[in-house]
Structure formats: structure tokens, C-alpha cells
Amino acid sequence: MQTWSAGWTAGSRGPLEGDSQGGAADRAREIVGRVGDKWTVAVVHALGNGPLRFTEIRRGVDGISQRMLTTTLRALERDGLVLRTVYPEIPPRVDYELTPVGRSLLDTLWLLMNWAVVHTEDIDRARREYDAK
Amino acid sequence: MQTWSAGWTAGSRGPLEGDSQGGAADRAREIVGRVGDKWTVAVVHALGNGPLRFTEIRRGVDGISQRMLTTTLRALERDGLVLRTVYPEIPPRVDYELTPVGRSLLDTLWLLMNWAVVHTEDIDRARREYDAK
DNA sequence: CGGTATCCACTTCGATACTG
């Protein structure tokens, strides 16, 4: 045994320069975390073809519960990414559609989805190899 | 009161065609959810400038706990996005670096980060307006 | 239809302590 009380005061040049000091990158990461969440991605993607009603989204996004759909849509509405329109009819009708900013997000998300599709095999293989230990 | 027992068998053309049937889109969404998570984005981003040691990443990614850094790195390693290299020295030294696939992810994530930076103001304003009710 | 409200199982994550 030994305690390595000496030897690690040296080294460690500072990488990441210009990152941790400015709050901008942190904010960006927060937003990415918000918007990169599973249900958000699915819902934004579902709205890509035009306005949809609540139930239509629910049918399109497989496995989402009513509560999570409501929560996700509220968050998107709050961030100005989705526009909610209520038609005071009987029966009630509510349409959801992407705002221009929401559509710009979809463009970017689509790139990420595409990355995922392209690399699905790589990832699956890597997982199998890793798990084989 | 009234129950609207009639009136909603009609309507609802099926949008989302080609989505919910193929499991590919679901898989892609799963991966996006995995990889779009807050800490993952931050760590991958931190590794963008080259290999880093555990502690260096921790310093660079503000607010991450030791446990979450370990967990995040293991998941990235398992998915083949990060390469972990152990140098059997005293004191111990472990380097983490992006694999080629990991770097391709970073390229895409960078676009998303950039989107977030560009639209931070829009989102903040939308939130303020929404909350003012 | 399009929600809201409630309960609760399960997961996530930070703090803390300990190891090679």
C-alpha cells in the first residue's frame, strides 16, 4: 500500500477554454436537454407534416400517455415552439402546429434522427461487444 | 350538459404515414433520447477538443457529480462513442476520447447546440409571455 | 374530445463514505 500524496499537483493543462466560464454554453445545454427529451422529439417529429389534433398526435406517438402528451405539449407551447388553437365547437377541437421556430428545431432534430438511423447498427454492435464482458 | 355520443366517427385522416409502423423511427427516437440527454451532450461536447482525463472532464462539465460522470461515460463507452484507455501507472490515469462515431455525433450535436444558442432569446421571451398568465 | 387531478411505483441523481 501507499498513499500517493505527491505527484498530481502538476500536469492538467486547462482544456475546455471558453466553455465553463460563459453561461451561454450552459444555457444552450439546458435547452438541448429540454428539447432533446424522448417525448419532445417524438411530438415535434409527429407535427412535422402539419397541424394535428390532440388525439391524432396521441395515435401517432406510440406509447405516450395522455398525461405526458399534455405535459409535453404545454412545455412546447410555453417555449413558443408549438401553437395551440382552440375551436369552441361541440365536440371540442384543439389543433397543435409548429411555429416557425418549432419548424427550425425540427430541421435540426431531423439531422439528429438521421444520425441515429445511420448509426443504429454501429451502436447495436458496440453494445453487444461491450455486454459480452 | 350533454354527452356528445355522435359526431366523431368521421374525420381524422391519418397523418404520420410511414412512421408508427416501422420500428426504425422508434429506434432512432430511442437513441436520440439516450444521446440527447443533458449530461451526455455536455460530456461529448467537452471531449470535442481531444482526450481528457476523468477529473478534467469533471472540471469542464459544470455541476456534474462523480456518479453521473461515471454513469455517462460508461454509457458512451458501451455505445462505442467514447474510447476509454487505462494507463497502469501510479497514480492511475484514464483517458477518454471520442471515437470516430462519437465525433460524428458531436458534429450533429453541435448543430443542435447552435440552434439553442441562436434561439435562446426567442425561447426566453416566449416563456416570459406564457408565464405572464 | 381534450383535458385535469390524484395516487403511486419506479427511476434518477446528489451527497457521502470507502477502495485500489
Next chain:
DNA sequence: CAGTATCGAAGTGGATACCG
């Protein structure tokens, strides 16, 4: 330094019931 182990607080999300 680079972790692992454990615990408890907090958050997440599904199931269910009910309303305009």
C-alpha cells in the same frame, strides 16, 4: 486519481377517475 457502494430526496411517468 479514478472510481464503486449505498442511501435518501426528488423527479418522472403510468394508471385511473372525473369534468366541460
